[in-house]
Amino acid sequence: MHALLVLVLASILTAYLGIRYWRAMLWSASQQRLSEATRELGAWIEGPEGEKSFAMICALFRVCPKLERGSDRKMMLLGGYDRLLAGMERLLRQRDGERNPWLAAERRACAYFAALLLDQRITTTSRWYVGEVTDPSS
Amino acid sequence: MLGPFDLAVWLVGFLAEVFVVLWGLRDRSLRQYRSLIVYVAALAANEILSFSILQRYGFSSNEYLYYYYYSDAVLTLLMFVAIAGLCSRIFREQGRSGRVRALTMVILGTLVLYAAAVTEVKHQLLATRFAVEFSESLYFAGMILTYGVWILLLKRRDPRLRLVLVVSAFGIYFGGQTIAYALRLIFPALSALHYLPPLMGAWLPLSLAYTVSKVSEEARIPLEQLAGVY
Numbered sequence: 001m002h003a004l005l006v007l008v009l010a011s012i013l014t015a016y017l018g019i020r021y022w023r024a025m026l027w028s029a030s031q032q033r034l035s036e037a038t039r040e041l042g043a044w045i046e047g048p049e050g051e052k053s054f055a056m057i058c059a060l061f062r063v064c065p066k067l068e069r070g071s072d073r074k075m076m077l078l079g080g081y082d083r084l085l086a087g088m089e090r091l092l093r094q095r096d097g098e099r100n101p102w103l104a105a106e107r108r109a110c111a112y113f114a115a116l117l118l119d120q121r122i123t124t125t126s127r128w129y130v131g132e133v134t135d136p137s138s
Numbered sequence: 139m140l141g142p143f144d145l146a147v148w149l150v151g152f153l154a155e156v157f158v159v160l161w162g163l164r165d166r167s168l169r170q171y172r173s174l175i176v177y178v179a180a181l182a183a184n185e186i187l188s189f190s191i192l193q194r195y196g197f198s199s200n201e202y203l204y205y206y207y208y209s210d211a212v213l214t215l216l217m218f219v220a221i222a223g224l225c226s227r228i229f230r231e232q233g234r235s236g237r238v239r240a241l242t243m244v245i246l247g248t249l250v251l252y253a254a255a256v257t258e259v260k261h262q263l264l265a266t267r268f269a270v271e272f273s274e275s276l277y278f279a280g281m282i283l284t285y286g287v288w289i290l291l292l293k294r295r296d297p298r299l300r301l302v303l304v305v306s307a308f309g310i311y312f313g314g315q316t317i318a319y320a321l322r323l324i325f326p327a328l329s330a331l332h333y334l335p336p337l338m339g340a341w342l343p344l345s346l347a348y349t350v351s352k353v354s355e356e357a358r359i360p361l362e363q364l365a366g367v368y
Contacts, residue, residue, distance in 0.1 A: 006278060007320035013285050014313030020288070021306035021345075027359050028299055028352075 026109045037126075038119045045115060051089075051107035054082045057114040064121050067128055075117055082110045147336045148185065154343035155182040158350055167355040173223035174304065177216050178343060184209050214276040221280055221308055225287050228296070274319045281312035299357040300349055307345035314338035 034042045041060075045053050061075060089103045155178050162168045162175035188205060195201040287305050296302070318334040325331070 003320045003323035007317060007324065010278070010281060010313045010316035010320060013281055014310055014317060017285070017288065017306045017309035017313065021303065021310060024299065024302050024306060024359060028303075028357060 023106075023109075026106075026113055034115055035119050035123060037122045038115050041115045041118070042112070045108055045111045050111065051104045054078075054107060054111040054114055057111055057118055061114065061118045061121065064118060065125050066121065067124055075114065078110050078114055082107060085110070143333070144336055147340045148189075151336075151340035151343050152182060152185045154340070154347040155179075155185065157347045158343055161347070161350045165350065168350060170227065171224075171304070173220040174346070177213075177220040178346060180213060180216050181343065184213060211276070214280070217308075218276050218280050218283070221283055221287065224301075224305065225283065225290075228287065228290055228294075274316075277312050277315040277319060281309065281316050284309035284312055297358040298355070299359040300353050300355055302359060303349040303353060304346065307342060307349065310345075311338055311342045314341070
């Protein structure tokens with residue numbers, strides 16, 4: 001009984017702090033500035049329908065030449081989180097009839113993080129194209 | 139016996155610990171996190187010591203068993219002190235550091251008595267049993283204390299991203315270890331539990347390595363939005 005209580009309490013607190021940690025990581029991305037190439041995306045994300053920009057950024061990310069090895073794990077993780085938020089948004093909109101500002105802000109943060117990943121990929125590809133780097137992982 | 143998984147997790151954790159200590163020596167802004175850096179240095183020293191004892195005496199030896207449980211208890215105690223140091227720093231900024239010291243001493247005293255009482259009640263007055271009970275209690279108290287620090291940060295709307303990440307990382311670590319201990323009590327035969335403590339052990343230095351190297355002291359975060367309170 002004692003162990004079960006400890007387990008339940010620890011699970012709740014760990015999940016709570018885990019979510020806050022993940023969100024702090026997302027928000028920390030917003031401290032970084034986008035480069036000239038993706039600045040317009042940043043303005044779009046900040047716009048009135050900015051929370052819907054994630055799909056578009058994802059599509060741009062896929063068509064941008066990829067030089068690194070390995071899968072796009074960060075983007076996949078973000079995509080999963082954005083789909084979860086979109087699902088919650090749809091449910092709440094059906095119930096309340098209006099959009100939830102917290103979910104919209106969270107989806108904007110997701111889109112911004114995705115734009116940063118796209119930005120990194122464009123920068124690496126451009127540097128490789130002009131011959132500044134030969135090893136894309138550097 | 140240690141398998142490739144344990145060794146890989148151990149190596150990743152150890153390298154991250156060395157990285158955090160070296161970065162802490164280099165970066166002046168990390169001086170205010172002294173107690174944390176000392177704790178991570180102790181972790182790295184412990185990795186070397188435990189590995190050499192393991193090599194010399196073997197995994198199932200009494201020497202390794204005693205060393206493992208006692209070093210775990212001492213390290214958890216050090217970590218507890220590090221978290222109390224963080225707590226004290228936040229209180230000091232509010233001019234209330236004396237209360238934290240008193241509270242920490244009371245919690246520690248209570249935990250020692252509690253661990254001794256539990257061991258006595260179970261009629262297993264073994265030194266290792268005491269160390270296990272003590273670690274378990276410290277993890278639990280550490281989790282509650284870290285959560286308290288988080289609430290304090292939230293209450294103050296403290297926007298320092300580095301502090302937020304450090305506190306959350308410790309909270310997840312304490313929580314994960316508490317979950318592992320509780321699960322072990324409920325399901326003693328569950329073999330998957332073997333993986334949880336080393337993974338949590340690697341999580342802490344890895345997250346600290348990310349925080350000290352990628353997040354500057356000046357980085358700020360809208361904490362009320364992060365926690366969903368306005």
